Amino acid sequence: ATASAEPLAMVREALRWRLARPVLVDVSDDDDTDAVFMEAFRLGADVVTANKKPLAGPLDRYRALRAAAGTHARLLRAEATVGAGLPVMDTLEMLLATGDRLVRAEGCLSGTLGFVMAQLEEGVAFSAAVAEAVRRGYTEPDPVADLSGADVARKAVILGRLSGIALAPAPVAARGLVDASLAGLPLPALLDKLRALDAGFAAQVAAAKRDGRVLRYLARVEADRIEVGPEAVPLDSPAGRLQGTDNLIVFTSERYESRPLVVMGPGAGIEVTAMGVLGDILRIAAERR
Amino acid sequence: ATASAEPLAMVREALRWRLARPVLVDVSDDDDTDAVFMEAFRLGADVVTANKKPLAGPLDRYRALRAAAGTHARLLRAEATVGAGLPVMDTLEMLLATGDRLVRAEGCLSGTLGFVMAQLEEGVAFSAAVAEAVRRGYTEPDPVADLSGADVARKAVILGRLSGIALAPAPVAARGLVDASLAGLPLPALLDKLRALDAGFAAQVAAAKRDGRVLRYLARVEADRIEVGPEAVPLDSPAGRLQGTDNLIVFTSERYESRPLVVMGPGAGIEVTAMGVLGDILRIAAERR
Numbered sequence: 001a002t003a004s005a006e007p008l009a010m011v012r013e014a015l016r017w018r019l020a021r022p023v024l025v026d027v028s029d030d031d032d033t034d035a036v037f038m039e040a041f042r043l044g045a046d047v048v049t050a051n052k053k054p055l056a057g058p059l060d061r062y063r064a065l066r067a068a069a070g071t072h073a074r075l076l077r078a079e080a081t082v083g084a085g086l087p088v089m090d091t092l093e094m095l096l097a098t099g100d101r102l103v104r105a106e107g108c109l110s111g112t113l114g115f116v117m118a119q120l121e122e123g124v125a126f127s128a129a130v131a132e133a134v135r136r137g138y139t140e141p142d143p144v145a146d147l148s149g150a151d152v153a154r155k156a157v158i159l160g161r162l163s164g165i166a167l168a169p170a171p172v173a174a175r176g177l178v179d180a181s182l183a184g185l186p187l188p189a190l191l192d193k194l195r196a197l198d199a200g201f202a203a204q205v206a207a208a209k210r211d212g213r214v215l216r217y218l219a220r221v222e223a224d225r226i227e228v229g230p231e232a233v234p235l236d237s238p239a240g241r242l243q244g245t246d247n248l249i250v251f252t253s254e255r256y257e258s259r260p261l262v263v264m265g266p267g268a269g270i271e272v273t274a275m276g277v278l279g280d281i282l283r284i285a286a287e288r289r
Numbered sequence: 290a291t292a293s294a295e296p297l298a299m300v301r302e303a304l305r306w307r308l309a310r311p312v313l314v315d316v317s318d319d320d321d322t323d324a325v326f327m328e329a330f331r332l333g334a335d336v337v338t339a340n341k342k343p344l345a346g347p348l349d350r351y352r353a354l355r356a357a358a359g360t361h362a363r364l365l366r367a368e369a370t371v372g373a374g375l376p377v378m379d380t381l382e383m384l385l386a387t388g389d390r391l392v393r394a395e396g397c398l399s400g401t402l403g404f405v406m407a408q409l410e411e412g413v414a415f416s417a418a419v420a421e422a423v424r425r426g427y428t429e430p431d432p433v434a435d436l437s438g439a440d441v442a443r444k445a446v447i448l449g450r451l452s453g454i455a456l457a458p459a460p461v462a463a464r465g466l467v468d469a470s471l472a473g474l475p476l477p478a479l480l481d482k483l484r485a486l487d488a489g490f491a492a493q494v495a496a497a498k499r500d501g502r503v504l505r506y507l508a509r510v511e512a513d514r515i516e517v518g519p520e521a522v523p524l525d526s527p528a529g530r531l532q533g534t535d536n537l538i539v540f541t542s543e544r545y546e547s548r549p550l551v552v553m554g555p556g557a558g559i560e561v562t563a564m565g566v567l568g569d570i571l572r573i574a575a576e577r578r
Contacts, residue, residue: 085387086550087380094376098567238553241530246548255561259535261375261554264527271544278387286576 007036015043021288023281026051034065041074046288048280050080050273055161056154062161075284078162080276082109082155083247083267090279091263092163095253102163104252106220107238109155111245111268112138112146113217116177117230118244121214126177126201127194134187138245143190144183148176149217153228156219159249165221175229177201177217208232214240238262296325304332310577312570315340323354330363335577337569339369339562344450345443351450364573367451369565371398371444372536372556379568380552381452384542391452393541395509396527398444400534400557401427401435402506405466406519407533410503415466415490416483423476427534432479433472437465438506442517445508448538454510464518466490466506497521503529527551 007030015022022045026033034054037047047069049055055062055078069076079089095102108114115138119129130147133139139146153174160166182193201215208215213232216239220227233239238260242248247267252260266272296319304311311334315322323343326336336358338344344351344367358365368378384391397403404427408418419436422428428435442463449455471482490504497504502521505528509516522528527549531537536556541549555561 085544087376087383087552090379090383091376094379094568094571095564097571098374098564100564244548255374255564256554259533259555261552263376263550263552265545265550266548275384275387275389275544279383282383282386287578289576 007033008039011036011040011045012043015040015045021285022046023048023284025049025277025281026054027277029053031057034061037065037076038068041068041072044072044074046075046077046284048077048277048284050078050277052081052151052154052158055081056157075287077280077283078158079280080273081158083249083263083265083276084269085272085275085279086247086249086263086265086267088159088249088263089162091251091261092159095251095255095261096164100253100255102165102251102253103257104220104222105159105163105165105249106218106252107247107249108216108242109219109247109249109267110146110152110217111247111266112140112143113149113152113177114242114247115245116147117215117217120201120205123205125195125198127191127198130194131191142183143187144178144180144185147178148180148183149174149228150176150180152217152219153226156221156226156228159219160221160226163221165223166226172226172228174227177230204230204232212236216240216242238264296322297328300325300329300334301332304329304334310574311335312337312573314338314566314570315343316566318342320346323350326354326365327357330357330361333361333363335364335366335573337366337566337573339367339566341370341440341443341447344370345446364576366569366572367447368569369562370447372538372552372554372565373558374561374564374568375536375538375552375554375556377448377538377552378451380540380550381448384540384544384550385453389542389544391454391540391542392546393509393511394448394452394454394538395507395541396536396538397505397531398508398536398538398556399435399441399506400536400555401429401432402438402441402466403531403536404534405436406504406506409490409494412494414484414487416480416487419483420480431472432476433467433469433474436467437469437472438463438517439465439469441506441508442515445510445515445517448508449510449515452510454512455515461515461517463516466519493519493521501525505529505531527553 024040024045024047026049028051031053082088115133116129134143212235214235215230216233218231248264250260250262313329313334313336315338317340320342329336371377404422405418501524503524504519505522507520527539537553539549539551
């Protein structure tokens, strides 16, 4: 809570002069802004977040956050946390509001990892694919944050919680492309380490190809399990057909059962993330009118 | 207007005992319910429609409808008119509300025609594909309503109007798979006529295949032109990869330019159409709270 002392004080100060319909927007990368959100709810503000961390922490903290929103009749929206501006949360919300029940949400939630998997498919060595992703600015400053799968796991947890599929403490099985312990290495040293993985990935890609499959970094959210990791999927499936850095979310529900509802497109970038945030603010404004 | 006399009277009667937030829902197949909508606006009701016809008629009538909604500060929602429950209109609305500008909306808007094109791709004769679509209950009572492209053209016009892409009287170039003059024939007689087209379609499919393409029934909405008809598209494109009766909508905008935003899934059926209608009612309820 120490880390939040300053944002907390700022929020308290700002909400002393209450606007008619105050909305707190979190575009930070801070860990514990859920405490700030709860204070904002108490002071009469709704919350929009592009920051995944306050929604993907321990389940009891997420439940407390939801309870606080309920107690103070406040809204919490998070479209930009998964797929940036793509209509992921909106679609989820509409399915649930109209009485559907989600069975499974799965897809490719990282443009960075999508790019790396596509490079592997084209025969590029893993270390070279990562180097190219870094060169193009697709990765976090420390690429291990992407490669370890931690960021995708957060998105999967948020999908599970907001969809109501995985409200219980579902076990999260997250397999990274690399071990999280590599975090913090300077880039040349990291790429050196990654070279040791090149042959292994090439063998996996070749084995998948023999089965008419391709490797994709998948997130799958079901009632009793959240899985995140590389997987060989049929070439002729929505994930298999995905190109470049596009994101993909496939919703299977009671209503969309034999054929799923699919949303696809660029899932990262400043403009489309800003769209997700602004869209949430506009929805709140419309409801508070 | 004679045809609307009864609905008009019903709406007037119902709205005499005004609910707090009345919503008129059109799930009819009537031609001129735009007159009923305007009366509903005047009497203080919002409107939700699954019926395409009142939005796809002459442009001046659509403009008058919009003007009436504006004058009386009423809402008009039509999610179910394109893609049933798929988030097509919602996505469009969110793109525009957050300041994006649509460049193009294109896709496959008919599950029936999607099925027929997929059958052609598999080598089934055109007349046999239509017979099978009828047998499975995919078509309107008179299959010519689907095959002439009139229904898809209506959806394209609605997309153009609601997206603001084609608010001017854009020319609509609609090519059907069969001529609309075949309407009204008994099924055996119709299938007899269609057999004369089998060889032509088989040749088109074969020619497309030689180019790495497949035939799809496409709708394309741009500022200066709305096109609807069969087209040979690359196998490796969103439309080319489409399967079965799924619908596909591809939005290209200033923000989603190099890579489009794609929505895909079942676009017909009672449950998913009801979802589109109920979702619109819930959005109105939220905004009128």
